Amino acid sequence: MTHGVSVRSATISDLLALMHLESLFAPGDRISVRSWRRFLTRKGCVQVAESGDGILGAVVVLVRKGxxxxxxxxxxxxxxxxxxxxxxxxxxxxxxxxxxEGCKRLNLEVRPDNDPARTLYRKCGFVERGIKPDHYAGGTSALVMDRAVPQRAAEIFEQ
Structure with missing residues (x-):
């Protein structure tokens, strides 16, 4: 991918690195070890970005059945x-x-004060759609963003 970074599905052997990444979040926003274990049993649900430096990032994507x-x-x-x-x-x-997974939309919530993330999501085609009150620990609201999911792989990388 970019600058020697590749992305792959995470495995249970990535659990410690994933927990380290979680330490970047406020305690109330962290994913528990139990939840990580559950997510890691779902093929493709957790993706990690890595390079020679090890795991540099991770994403969890959830899809409801159907x-x-x-x-x-x-x-x-x-x-x-x-x-x-x-x-x-x-x-x-x-x-x-x-x-x-056959999805038509990809959505997310982001803290209103997380300018780097909001900028990234906008550059990737996401649009702010509303506010979800009391979403985060401590009662902080979240911005709701979404975008269409391209049905052809080539369209994903045209953004």
Whole structure:
């Protein structure tokens, strides 16, 4: 992918690295070990971006059985990898996974004060659709963003 970064499906052997990435989030926003274990049993649900430096980021994408929309549940990029295209590579992997699952839309929630993430999502074609009150721990609202899922793989990378 970008700057020597590749994306692959995560495995249970990635659990410690995923927990390290979770330490970037506020305690109330972190994914539990139990949830990570459950997510890792779903093929393709968790994707990791890595390079020679190890795992640099991860994304969790959830799809309800028979659903038309996928959701980026969590996306984290290690501080040492910011600005290297890791976030974009993970968003592209999310779109590809959603397309494989037959989804028409990909949505997410993001903190209103997370300007780097909001900028990334806008560059990847996401549009702000509304506000979800009291979404995060501590009562912080979330911005809801979404975009269409390209049905052809080539369209994912045209953004």
């Amino acid at each position: 659903g038309q929309a996928a959701r980026i549940y969590s996306l984290a990029v290690d501080e040492r990898a910011q600005g290297r295209g890791v976030g974009r590579a993970l968003v592209e992997a999310s779109l590809a996974f959603a397309a494989l």
